[in-house]
Amino acid sequence: MKTYLASAALAAALTAFASVASAQAIKISVAAEPYPPFASLDASGKWVGWEVEIANALCEAAKLQCELVATQWDGIIPALTTKKIDAIAASMSITEERKKSIDFSDKYYNVPASIAAAKGGDIKPTPEGLKGKIIGVQVSTIHEAYVKKHFGATAAEIKIYQTQDEANADLAAGRIDATQADSMALDAFVASDQGKACCEMKGNVADDPAVLGLGVGIGVRQGETELRDKFSAAIKTIRENGKYDEISKKYFNFDIYGG
Numbered sequence: 001m002k003t004y005l006a007s008a009a010l011a012a013a014l015t016a017f018a019s020v021a022s023a024q025a026i027k028i029s030v031a032a033e034p035y036p037p038f039a040s041l042d043a044s045g046k047w048v049g050w051e052v053e054i055a056n057a058l059c060e061a062a063k064l065q066c067e068l069v070a071t072q073w074d075g076i077i078p079a080l081t082t083k084k085i086d087a088i089a090a091s092m093s094i095t096e097e098r099k100k101s102i103d104f105s106d107k108y109y110n111v112p113a114s115i116a117a118a119k120g121g122d123i124k125p126t127p128e129g130l131k132g133k134i135i136g137v138q139v140s141t142i143h144e145a146y147v148k149k150h151f152g153a154t155a156a157e158i159k160i161y162q163t164q165d166e167a168n169a170d171l172a173a174g175r176i177d178a179t180q181a182d183s184m185a186l187d188a189f190v191a192s193d194q195g196k197a198c199c200e201m202k203g204n205v206a207d208d209p210a211v212l213g214l215g216v217g218i219g220v221r222q223g224e225t226e227l228r229d230k231f232s233a234a235i236k237t238i239r240e241n242g243k244y245d246e247i248s249k250k251y252f253n254f255d256i257y258g259g
Contacts, residue, residue: 025065026086026227028055028218029079032070033138033163036188037251038091050251054108055089057243058218061234074140074162077102080219087220087227091182093142093213103222105231107215110258112204113143114183116171116190123178125203127154133177134159136167143180146211164189172198180205184256215258 030047034040038051047068059066066087071079076092079085080102094104115125123129131154137143139160147158159176161167167179168189179186183204189195218231238244239257248256 025067026059027069027084028059028066028087028089029069029071029076029085030055031073031076031090033073034165035091035185037184050247050256051089051091053247053250054238054244055218057238057247058089058108058231058234061237061241061243062230064230073138077219080221083221087218087231089218091185091216092219094215094217095142095213096210097145098213098219101222102219103224103228104217104219105228106235107217107258108235109256110215111183111256112207113146113180113212114186114204115178115180115202116168116186116195116199117178117202118171118174118198119200123202125180125205127151129202130155130178132156134175136161136170136176136179138162138164138167138181141181142212143182146205146208147180149211150205150208168195178202184252 030039030052035049037049039047039049042048047070052068055066055068069085071085073090076085076088076090077098080088088102092098092104094107098104115123115130117123123133127150130151133155134157135147135151135155136159137147139162144160147155152158159167159170161170164179164181164185167176167181170176171179172194183201186201190199190201218228220228220231244257
């Protein structure tokens with residue numbers, strides 16, 4: 001009888017442990033569209049990049065069992081709110097507009113928005129410098145909102161793309177005059193074989209925190225404050241224990257955390 005009771009107690013304990021572990025198993029999503037150097041598929045079909053490594057480090061620091069998945073960018077917030085995924089780690093800027101539907105951890109990086117265009121020419125990252133030009137941006141991004149707000153009155157056309165790669169390809173082919181994205185993503189493009197043959201950075205756009213946000217955070221559902229706070233604490237942990245810098249130095253020669 002004692003043995004039976006002990007076994008029953010052990011089984012109950014294991015069941016409780018399994019329930020806790022299961023409760024902590026979350027799907028953390030990158031965007032399905034490649035966005036190097038943050039996230040992209042390698043030759044074997046594995047997701048790699050700075051943001052992938054940071055997401056894994058955050059899950060480890062938060063003691064969360066995470067499964068990395070990919071979701072189409074323009075459906076990533078609906079996927080979160082309908083519980084198809086549990087968190088977003090996809091270079092999503094913290095904006096008041098997005099906070100109407102989801103919540104965010106503290107920021108884990110912040111870089112300016114920039115313009116890239118064909119080499120030479122007189123394009124500048126201003127309404128006057130983009131007057132009469134065709135500008136390409138990725139759909140449902142802060143850059144689409146920014147370009148429409150600041151350049152819509154002067155640009156000849158704003159072309160919307162499903163992915164930044166498509167905008168870059170059209171820029172390289174001369175089908176658009178400029179594109180706006182995060183500076184690091186555009187830096188990676190102009191340094192690539194395709195980009196360095198055609199294009200160059202034209203500088204950062206004027207800051208507009210209301211549109212561009214206050215840095216990039218992990219997106220979670222509204223009301224899930226415990227998960228949000230775990231990610232915020234994990235960001236602080238990996239910045240203090242050196243893991244953040246260890247990962248970042250493999251990709252960047254500056255502090256991507258930003259001001």
